Amino acid sequence: MKLLYGVIGCGMMGQEHLRNIALLPDADVIAIFEPDATMRQRAAAIAPQAVFVASIPELLQINAINCLLIASPNHVHLDQLEEVASIRPLPVLVEKPLFTSMDELPRLEALRSRYPAPIWVAMEYxxxxxxxxxxxxxxxxxxxxxxxxxxxxxxxxxxxxxxxxxxxxxxxxxxxxxxxxxxxxxxxxxxxxxxxxxxxxxxxxxxxxxxxxxxxxxxxxxxxxxxxxxxxxxxxxxxxxxxxxxxxxxxxxxxxxxxxxxxxxxxxxxxxxxxxxxxxxxxxxxxxxxxxxxxxxxxxxDPLLLEAGDHNGSTFYQHQRFQRAVAGQAPVEVTLDDGLWAAxxxxxxxxxxxxxxxxxxxxxxxxxxxxx
Structure with a gap:
């Protein structure tokens, strides 16, 4: 199965994800939502094939997208997961942490009870x-x-x-x-x-x-x-x-x-x-x-993986496993429960x-x- 990513957030960590996705067979980034102009410019140099959109709803309107990466700042992760859930709940790899305040726990509980697709929490280590x-x-x-x-x-x-x-x-x-x-x-x-x-x-x-x-x-x-x-x-x-x-x-x-x-x-x-x-x-x-x-x-x-990011090759290996989970060939290894417990x-x-x-x-x- 070829993964066609929509990406939400392309700062420093998002760009590391872009470089590693580019190394995967059967994976492309086809659309990116990134509000910051400088980060958009840097992301475009890594993923020149991707189109840039102005909002998450616009991103989700692109029918070809079959999975998402969320690599935005911590305090908007849950808001963005809820927005995706309300529009088009695709398989998603979301950067850690899942939440930044204990007050958000009931919202996470509600999200988990209704989200029909795999959610993988990015625990690269x-x-x-x-x-x-x-x-x-x-x-x-x-x-x-x-x-x-x-x-x-x-x-x-x-x-x-x-x-x-x-x-x-x-x-x-x-x-x-x-x-x-x-x-x-x-x-x-x-x-x-x-x-x-x-x-x-x-x-x-x-x-x-x-x-x-x-x-x-x-x-x-x-x-x-x-x-x-x-x-x-x-x-x-x-x-x-x-x-x-x-x-x-x-x-x-x-x-x-x-x-x-x-x-x-x-x-x-x-x-x-x-x-x-x-x-x-x-x-x-x-x-x-x-x-x-x-x-x-x-x-x-592998030196190629070391060059692609700051996490000792782990971002690449994580995406490999996420790819198998989206294809239904393996379970999600880092679940919402794991991400919830860690935070x-x-x-x-x-x-x-x-x-x-x-x-x-x-x-x-x-x-x-x-x-x-």
């Missing part, structure tokens, strides 16, 4: 080759994960159109905007739901003196988050967004009675200093307890840190019961 390798081997390497640690040491938030990513009310907060990926990974790797969340975080270094339309940036730049899961496993997130000098951007470790497995993922190659030579290659390290002796595997990624955990962690509390979460397995 699952599909980074070193992370995917860790996930596939974690059970065997650990004998059952009891501790999971995710560390991201990276560069500050990049500049986006209208500076929407400088404010908690438009992003959902850093622990939603940036870290919903990691909360999704926690649930996915541990195959369990959270029962208790606490956190500490804030704004220490980045954007402190930035004013935008008279508003001072309030988005956080560092945090620790602790999560207990109903399986008995524990997970920790360590985020620092003023550590762009690090060799690896993400490091994940999973530990159990049999041993430890970890992966190390470099950041975007375009940010690697040229005078240091070639960028680092991703690694997976397996360290059994007996017999002792770590085993290190390099996990190279919910981020919101809860943000609240726990802001209020200096430990927040209990009912040990539930059905995401719709979050609203109960």
């Amino acid at each position: 699952r599909y980074m080759p070193p992370v995917a390798r860790l996930i596939s081997e974690a059970e065997e390497a650990t004998g059952g994960i009891r501790m999971l640690t995710i560390r991201e040491h990276r560069f500050p938030f990049l500049q986006k159109v209208g500076n929407w990513n400088r404010f908690n009310d438009q992003t959902g907060g850093t622990l939603v905007e940036k870290c919903c990926h990691f909360f999704d990974l926690m649930r996915h790797i541990l195959k369990s739901d959270p029962i208790r969340i606490t956190a500490s975080g804030g704004q220490a270094v980045n954007h402190l003196d930035e004013l935008h339309d008279g508003r001072r940036s309030d988005v956080w730049d560092h945090a620790y988050v602790l999560v207990d899961f109903d399986s008995g496993a524990r997970a920790m997130l360590e985020l620092c967004m003023f550590a762009e000098g690090a060799r690896y951007q993400e490091e994940i470790s999973a530990i159990g009675p049999r041993g430890k497995i970890e992966c190390k993922v470099p950041g975007p190659g375009r940010f690697w200093p040229q005078h240091l030579g070639a960028p680092p290659i991703a690694q997976v390290i397996i360290s059994p307890r007996d017999p002792k002796g770590p085993r290190k595997l390099e996990i190279p990624v 919910f955990m981020g919101q809860t962690a943000q609240e726990a840190a802001a209020s200096n509390r430990v927040i209990e979460v009912p040990p539930i397995r059905q995401a719709e019961r979050i609203t109960a």
